Amino acid sequence: MAVKKECIRILDDHTIEINLPNEMGYERIAMACSASFAKIVGFSPDRIEDLKTAVSEACINAMEHGNKNDPDARVFITMHYDDHIFSVSVMDQGEGMGNSSESLEEPDIEKKILNLQTPRGLGIFLIKQLVDHVEFNQITDEGHMVRMILKIAG
Ligand SMILES: Nc1ncnc2c1ncn2[C@@H]1O[C@H](COP(=O)(O)OP(=O)(O)OP(=O)(O)O)[C@@H](O)[C@H]1O
Numbered sequence: 001m002a003v004k005k006e007c008i009r010i011l012d013d014h015t016i017e018i019n020l021p022n023e024m025g026y027e028r029i030a031m032a033c034s035a036s037f038a039k040i041v042g043f044s045p046d047r048i049e050d051l052k053t054a055v056s057e058a059c060i061n062a063m064e065h066g067n068k069n070d071p072d073a074r075v076f077i078t079m080h081y082d083d084h085i086f087s088v089s090v091m092d093q094g095e096g097m098g099n100s101s102e103s104l105e106e107p108d109i110e111k112k113i114l115n116l117q118t119p120r121g122l123g124i125f126l127i128k129q130l131v132d133h134v135e136f137n138q139i140t141d142e143g144h145m146v147r148m149i150l151k152i153a154g
């Protein structure tokens with residue numbers, strides 16, 4: 001059986017890079033790292049929970065939609081903070097989401113509970129609600145990236 005390894009590198013005091021296998025469950029490593037890092041930065045427990053959920057949704061999307069569940073693909077996460085912002089970039093090896101992030105129908109939670117709307121389609125909505133700013137569909141030489149930003153209160 002192929003060994004799946006995650007790799008976490010502290011590039012400097014303000015920057016951490018994580019390289020994950022494209023397998024459901026490994027997003028928890030990114031969640032835990034982002035939580036620890038955000039604690040160092042001084043975020044409140046509530047804000048850390050928001051961040052963990054946003055990171056998890058972005059990583060699962062990267063694995064499922066970006067890397068199309070390819071077991072050989074990887075997900076790269078970079079976290080960085082300066083005096084004003086804490087950012088998390090989640091990169092996959094796919095071609096991006098076109099205008100999915102803008103054209104998505106707003107989820108109707110009541111309809112979802114009543115089974116009148118697909119239970120899926122919550123990830124992007126949640127990310128938009130939980131972080132201060134998000135840039136979807138950033139295409140780079142290495143792949144597609146979602147960049148999420150949380151403001152650090154002065
Ligand atoms: N990294 C990505 N690469 C390509 N397409 C993406 C990516 N992330 C999201 N998408 C597209 O945007 C759509 C909406 O994503 P969203 O996370 O809101 O819902 P979902 O993943 O379909 O369901 P859920 O997150 O509720 O389980 C996806 O169905 C997919 O078409």
Ligand SMILES: [Mg+2]
Pocket residue numbers: 057060061121122123124
């Ligand atoms: Mg999703």
